[in-house]
Amino acid sequence: MRLVLFDVDGTLVTARGAGRVALMRAMEAVYGTAGPVDGYDFRGRTDPRIVLDLLTAAGLPEAAVRRDMARCFARYVRELERLLADGARVEALPGVDAVVRRLAARDDVVVGLLTGNIEAGARVKLEAAGLWPYFRVGAYGSDDEDRRRLPAVACARARALTGREFPFARVTIVGDTPLDVDCARACGARAVAVATGFHAAAELAACAPDLLLPDLADVDRAVAALTA
Template sequence: MRLFLFDVDGTLVTARGAGRAAFGRALDATYGTAGAIETYDFRGKTDPRIVWDLLRGAGLDEATIARGLDRFYAAYLEELRRIIGDGSRVQVLPGIADVVRALAARDDALVGLLTGNVEAGARLKLASTGLWPLFRVGAFGSDDMDRRRLPAIACERARVVAGREFPFERVTIIGDTPLDVDCARACGAVAVAVATGQHPRDELAACAPDHIFTDFTDVPGAVAALTGSAR
């Protein structure tokens, strides 16, 4: 059995700036500043890393940041829920829903999430897509600030769900950023890059993933490549 771990933003869906907008409003409401949010690169970062980077860059000390985190995340989720609304803003990216459904239907596959979103944020972004119930396990930014530590968390949760071990060589990590490829490389998982986010295909190819896709519109081809992805 192979564990397939999907990123959310740029891989499964685009929420068309909802996350950044919610972050900015929640940071302003909680700390009185959002730092250099207009120029900060969110891509592939965990939510906690984004918070700490922005606020440290704005000159806030660690104690002040830590004291406000619970209020910040509550405000962020409230803003995200308001901005996403009925979900019409969230767009499922080409072919990915059928790829996830095809993998979830297989006896030799377990499908999960590996995302920098806090868990509640990921749930909000996916709620209108119908995909959330297909992901039986997940590792989230709310589990650890360091994306490289998330695969081990996902594997342990998969072990509990499936009743078997998932060594990293039986794990495939699918994402749209160089940091997704780095995450897979750091633990020895299979790295799959897809250019449906903000990084062009040639930039992702330079990271030397095991597989690279422009998108997942060729569903049978993508599923065949992913399920045969042991190196």
């Protein structure tokens, strides 16, 4: 049995910047500043890491940032729900709906998430796209701010769900950033990169993933590749 773990933003869906806007509003409401947002690269980073980086760069003590982080993320989820309420801003990327449905219907695959989003944020985005019910397990930024530690969380949850062991050699991590590839490489999982986010295919190829796809639009090819 294989565990296939998907990133969210830029891999499964686009929310057209709603997550960034919601997080900025939440930080401004709770901490009084969002920090140096314009010069910061959000791609592939966990939500807690983003908050820590931006606010400590703005001069706030790390302890103070951590103390109010739960309140910040509660505000973030409310802002995100408002932004995505009409469903128009979130869109599943090419082939995603069919690929996820096909994988979820198989008895030799567990479909899950490995994302820097906090769990509640991932749920809001994927519910808006109609995808949330297909993911049986997940590891989130709310589990650990270090993305490299999330595969072990996902494997433990898959084991608790199925009673089966999931060594990293039986795990596929799918994402659209170099940090997704790095996450897979760090634990020995199979790395599949998709050029549907903000990184060009050449940039992803330089990270040497096991497989690089332009997108998931070729559903048969994608399903075969993800279950190989």
